[in-house]
Amino acid sequence: MAGELQQFLILGAALFCVGLYGTLAKRNTIAVLMCIELMLNGVNVSFVGFNRYLQPPAAAAGALFAGQIFALFVIAVAAAEAALGLAIVIAVYRLRHTVQMDEIDMLRG
Amino acid sequence: MDLRTLAYVILLAPFIAFLLNSFVVQRVWRAAGIFTVLGVLLSFLASVLVFLQVQAGARLDENVFNWLTVAPGGAAAVTLGVRVDQWTALMLLAVTGVSFLVQVYSWGYLHEAEMDEHGHVHIHRDPGFARYFTYMALFTFSMLGLVLANGFLGLFIFWELVGLCSYLLIGFWYYRGRTLSRGLFGAAAGSGMTDERLSPPEAAKKAFLTTRLGDFGFLVGLLFIWAHFQTFNFTEIEHAVGGMPEWVPTVAALLVFCGAIGKSAQWPLHVWLPDAMEGPTPVSALIHAATMVAAGVYLMARSAFLLEHAPNAMLVVALIGGFTAFFAATLGLVNNDIKRVMAYSTVSQLGYMMLGIGVGAVAAGIFHLFTHSWFKALLFLTSGSVIHSTGSQDMREMGGLGAKMPGTFWAMTLAGLSLAGFPLFSGFWSKDAIVGSIPHAHLPVDVTPLLLFFAVVTAFMTAFYTMRVIAMTFFGEWRGDRHVFEHVHEAPATMLWPMLILIPPAVLVGLIWGGVVTPPGMSIPSFLEGHTVVEEMNMGLVGLVTVLVLLGLLLGWLMYGARSVSAAAVTRVFGPLYGWAANKWGFDDLYNWLVGSVVVGLANALALLDRGVVDGVVNGLAQGTVALGRAFRGIQTGQVQTYAWVVFGGLVVVALAVVLPVLFGFRV
Secondary structure, three states: OHHHHHHHHHHHHHHHHHHHHHHHHOOEHHHHHHHHHHHHHHHHHHHHHHHHHOOOOOOOHHHOOHHHHHHHHHHHHHHHHHHHHHHHHHHHHHHHOOOEHHHOOOOOO | OOHHHHHHHHHHHHHHHHHHHHOOOHHHHHHHHHHHHHHHHHHHHHHHHHHHHHHOOOOEEEEEEEEEEOOHHHOOEEEEEEEEOHHHHHHHHHHHHHHHHHHHHHHHHOEEEEEOOOOOEEEEEOOOHHHHHHHHHHHHHHHHHHHHEOEHHHHHHHHHHHHHHHHHHHOOOOOOOOEEOOOOOHHHHOOOOOOEEOOHHHHHHHHHHHHHHHHHHHHHHHHHHHHHHOOOEHHHHHHHHHHOOOHHHHHHHHHHHHHHHHHOOOOOOOOHHHHHHHOOHHHHHHHHHHOHHHHHHHHHHHOHHHHHOOHHHHHHHHHHHHHHHHHHHHHHHHOOEHHHHHHHHHHHHHHHHHHHHHOOOHHHHHHHHHHHHHHHHHHHHHHHHHHHHHOOOEHHHOOOOOOOOHHHHHHHHHHHHHHHOOOOOHHHHHHHHHHHHHHHOOOOOOOHHHHHHHHHHHHHHHHHHHHHHHHHHHOOOOOOOHHHHHHOOOOOHHHHHHHHHHHHHHHHHHHHHOOOOOOOOOOHHHHHOOOOHHHHOOHHHHHHHHHHHHHHHHHHHHHHHOOOOOHHHHHHHHHHHHHHHHOHHHHHHHHHHHHHHHHHHHHHHHHHHHHHHHHHHHHHHHHHHHHHHHHHHHHOOOOHHHHHHHHHHHHHHHHHHHHHHHHOOOOO
16 A cells, blocks of 8 residues: 555656756746646646545545545646746747746846 | 132133134124233233232132032032132232233234335234134133132143143244244355244144143143042142152152143253244243243142152252253253244243242242243243344344334343343342252252252353343344335334333332332232242352353353454354254254154054054955855846745755654754
């Protein structure tokens, strides 16, 4: 039991870390957005694994599929957030005519 | 009117004049002079009343202002107050009397007669007229406050004030630069010894700084006195000093004497008085002859109760006084500037006074102070008259003025005879009182022969240089510019009358109040202390001094009046000594070197420390902060990913902080 959960968690962690690295280090804005999606999906994998192996006994019926419900929510939010992110990218592009992250330094005071 | 009211009138009249003058604008310049003259006149009249009352026995010694209460319950308090006794009364007369006449004289002195190309004479008023009388009023107030003080602290406060006024008045013509007088041996000889006179601001600074050095000793003395007596009041200290071990009054007297050395221009702090002659001549007459420089002598007289218990201090005072008298007289012998000769004469006579106090004849010292005020002031005023009409201070350019300026001539001659100590003139009585008391001195080391030598030889030199001045100025042929000689005239009325009025006091004060003409009890020394001058006089010494005085006068006349003895020949005989005296025994050069190398060197070293270490630390801190800031600025790139990195970094730190203790069981 624990070994199979561990495999799920390792996969989730790996996906998350790869996504984190990409978010922090990629130059292309679209790539950063994609990596953010990757992080979210890694988290989804962890949720599903927890749901399969740490399911509570039948008593708490409402929490039977909590993990999977949560993952669905994450997917929906991710989609919305991706749409917003792309809208921001387009707005920034109109201003700076670039999607290279190191050329967008408007946060500088 | 009682003494207290009179004392306040005396003090406040000139002070109010000063305040009024401070607000007088240049346009109303006459008002400044009028206020000062009237204020000082009022003080003089009140001083006469004070004198009469004091002679009848009235005294005053009360605290006016309780400044600080040190111990609980008022056990030790710093107070300021007024004291009127016989010494005060005498000084008040001299200060207000001379001051009043000097103020009137100044009115005329500050008007310069200038000749234009057409030969018309224009009277120009000095642009600083109002300022002059403002400072004079302040000075008179300060000097009177000094005389009326009932304790060392009160005296010291006014002591500093008179020092300030002296500074202001010496530097009165602040816009003038240095003056170059003719070389000592004439341009032809080309010896290079020029007599460059300091500019008035430089002279003022020199005066103030030199006296400051003495005042430092005085201040330490004040602290010392407080530490041992818990009071500054003269009467209280007088009662307490008997119970003290001898070193206490000795140290106190010596420290206080430091102040007197500075203020009364005794050796070694004599250097400022000759240069103080850069101020207007009435200033020199009042401040640097009659009153301010006398403050040091007055202080020592007031400290007599300390000196009585400190024979070693008396020895120091007598030696310094005697040496100064001798030393300054040698300098006056060879100087060609009429005012400077008078300045050295003042230093010399002040030395006499200190000598008198040092040998225990305090009354004689103050008596000489009193007589000296009158005839020295007159000598300066007459010098001023000569300078005013000839435009020059160099006696080598004068001569033959006797016929053209008879009033000035007679005034200076009579005052000069008094200074020299001609028999029966006032200087004779006071000087011989001092000389006569030297053999009675009870000093720890028997320096009587040395002191007698100083006193007697100085009397000879005094007579000689006095006659030299009179002869060079008023007799013989005019040696200056022909045009100037044509326009030389007697002094105007405002200048002439004060001089004439001063003649009787300058000549007769000694006679009338020396215990000869007056009944016992009315004479000054008995008024001061209880015995007449005649008792003090040692006939043998008097005879010796008189002979020397007459010899000095004769020699001076022969060399400079009749020209039968050649001055140049005598100069050659004394060769190096002459140059040594003319160079003021090298003291000015020594002090310049001391200040220039030692003081300035030390200052440079300390400045290096200040700039390097102190500033270095402060600047270093600032630069460090800036560098640190610059380093941290690197994070602010404006890029989102940088900030994301920082967040991630913080997260790692927090995670470690949480996980590590659990992992290792709270082992660090």
